[in-house]
Amino acid sequence: MRHSKTEHHVLMVGFSPGQPYIGGLDVRLALPRRATPRTRVPAGSVAIANAQTAVYSYETPGGWNVIGRTPLAAFDPAREPPSLFAPGDRVRFVPIPLADYARLSEPLK
16 A cells, blocks of 8 residues: 555656556665566556566566566557556556455456
């Protein structure tokens, strides 16, 4: 819950298309990167390392500490613009019930 109490800001987008590096992490949550990265981190994973947050836009290997998931696609090449995030954007993470997560994960019709 502490992670959702502060406003964050997108520092840059990179590593994989649409993956934001987000500043504004509460210093009490800062953790080093994992000593051994995971071979698979699911798309939509919200993770922290040092003083930043990232949202994985694709399933990739990763060494950050996963603290949650978002049902929203961080990057969709068919969307305009394709990335949900741009440098300078302000971001607030909001906990949602599992039923809302499932509803928001469904493809649009």
